[in-house]
Amino acid sequence: MTLLSVERADARHGLLQAVREVSFAVDEGETVALVGANGAGKTTLLRAVAGAHRLHSGRVRYDGEDITDLPAHRRVRRGIALVPEGRRLFPELTVEENLRVADVRREGEWNLERVLDAFPLLERLRTKRAASLSGGEQQATAIGRALMTNPRLLLLDEVSLGLAPIVVDDVYASLASLQRAGTTMLLVEQDLGRALRVATRVLCMLEGRVVLEGAAGELSREQVTDAYFGLARSTS
Amino acid sequence: MTWVNAVVHGILLGGFYALLAAGLSLMFGVMRIINLAHGSLALVGAYMAYLLVEHAGITTYLALVPVLPGALVVGYALQRTLLDRSLRGGELVPLLTTFGLLIVIANLLQYFFSPDVHGLSAGGIGPANWRISSSLTIPWFDVLVLGIAIGVLTTLHLLLRRTQLGRELRATAADPDTAELVGVDARAVYARATAIGVAVAALAGVFYAMRASFDPFAGPTQLIYAFEAVVIGGMGSLWGTLVGGVVLGVAQTVSAQIDVQYFQLGGHLVFLAVLVVRAVGQAFELGLRLPGGAGAEA
Numbered sequence: 302m303t304l305l306s307v308e309r310a311d312a313r314h315g316l317l318q319a320v321r322e323v324s325f326a327v328d329e330g331e332t333v334a335l336v337g338a339n340g341a342g343k344t345t346l347l348r349a350v351a352g353a354h355r356l357h358s359g360r361v362r363y364d365g366e367d368i369t370d371l372p373a374h375r376r377v378r379r380g381i382a383l384v385p386e387g388r389r390l391f392p393e394l395t396v397e398e399n400l401r402v403a404d405v406r407r408e409g410e411w412n413l414e415r416v417l418d419a420f421p422l423l424e425r426l427r428t429k430r431a432a433s434l435s436g437g438e439q440q441a442t443a444i445g446r447a448l449m450t451n452p453r454l455l456l457l458d459e460v461s462l463g464l465a466p467i468v469v470d471d472v473y474a475s476l477a478s479l480q481r482a483g484t485t486m487l488l489v490e491q492d493l494g495r496a497l498r499v500a501t502r503v504l505c506m507l508e509g510r511v512v513l514e515g516a517a518g519e520l521s522r523e524q525v526t527d528a529y530f531g532l533a534r535s536t537s
Numbered sequence: 538m539t540w541v542n543a544v545v546h547g548i549l550l551g552g553f554y555a556l557l558a559a560g561l562s563l564m565f566g567v568m569r570i571i572n573l574a575h576g577s578l579a580l581v582g583a584y585m586a587y588l589l590v591e592h593a594g595i596t597t598y599l600a601l602v603p604v605l606p607g608a609l610v611v612g613y614a615l616q617r618t619l620l621d622r623s624l625r626g627g628e629l630v631p632l633l634t635t636f637g638l639l640i641v642i643a644n645l646l647q648y649f650f651s652p653d654v655h656g657l658s659a660g661g662i663g664p665a666n667w668r669i670s671s672s673l674t675i676p677w678f679d680v681l682v683l684g685i686a687i688g689v690l691t692t693l694h695l696l697l698r699r700t701q702l703g704r705e706l707r708a709t710a711a712d713p714d715t716a717e718l719v720g721v722d723a724r725a726v727y728a729r730a731t732a733i734g735v736a737v738a739a740l741a742g743v744f745y746a747m748r749a750s751f752d753p754f755a756g757p758t759q760l761i762y763a764f765e766a767v768v769i770g771g772m773g774s775l776w777g778t779l780v781g782g783v784v785l786g787v788a789q790t791v792s793a794q795i796d797v798q799y800f801q802l803g804g805h806l807v808f809l810a811v812l813v814v815r816a817v818g819q820a821f822e823l824g825l826r827l828p829g830g831a832g833a834e835a
Contacts, residue, residue, distance in 0.1 A: 352718075374717045374721055374722045378720055382719075391715070391716075393711060394707055398707075402719060403720060405720035450720050
């Protein structure tokens, strides 16, 4: 069943067109990776789905409903949560407060105890201010914060950026368990190898357009790399 | 002993300034709005109470029961209709909007209530004093106001630290876009902040009207005291506001002890001194940070 569909989406930053006529759909339970070079429009597209960036034209449909004009906070209440690039925690709030502020009382299995169980390192950091955390701890808090909203569709923007490789492994291990629990995910990832391993399907963006789309198992690394850099190699 | 008296009275006066400044501090802390109409909104509270006391024949304290919820509604509506729009226009627009509001309020009050001076009765507590020595007396009313100021600041502190609305207020203050992304309706949070700010302003206005006479144009003077208390205490910090109010009050009463004419001047001079010290401090900090080179912030 289609959970999310984006239809002919155009998004701009002032005069700059960041996303051009992008259309794609995500089925319930899927993990879709958005890959592409810097400035390809991945973050803008993700933020448009979350409601943080207004589309210039095009529609966003979610769970059979047109949500294009719905503000971000109301999309959260319907089950769309974004883990933003750079974590964007509330620095003066403690870890626990960062988590609890996102408690929108949506039905679901996630609550403060469950999140602290899922990220054991957060338990002893509960009363620490978010500003004092390491990068990995911040990322765990940011993912935990998104989970507090009980998302049906989890959007993740560059969760591995700026983290030590071993910490990235931890982060992806927790994402894998979310995947197994049936959470639908749309993620932006710079690391191609990781994107191909974690995702069921891959969308490659170049200069605001989706130039390649396919099941992660069927795409070769070369195909994706070529699309990534815009190399025209028109063979299968 | 007269100096002790001056300091004690200054501290008590500081309680009133802190009460006056609490709403201003809250609104600045959450929305970065400097509400120039704050003093005028306090006056609106005083006039609302005046109407009830004159026409319903109730005491000033009882008049607070309908005035405070009324002020909450006024604040909420003000944010939804006027301030929301001006916030979208950038940093300067709210300043202009609230300045305009200040003038509109003063003129509306003059139109409806005439330019006459009014006062509200503080009841039996008004003239009551606790006489410690021939030169040291403590007015009960001022103690009451200080107590209410501490009560209001404590309540606001607990609201911000212990409740979901408080977490939403602080999250929105830090980063409204991200707050939206975790399900917080930033506009609704702003409206609640203004509602609380205006209600506290109205509370301060009613107590102001009990301690001094008021007229439709008394708002801006009260705004200056509130503003000075907020700045001295550190913008947007609630407990700093209490400290700022007390510093301002003591500066005024101690200056008045030297010469009655210096009452206002003393307060303004302390305010100016705080600004200069901060500016010098910041210049020093910048000077120390520069050799650290680029990347020190990252």
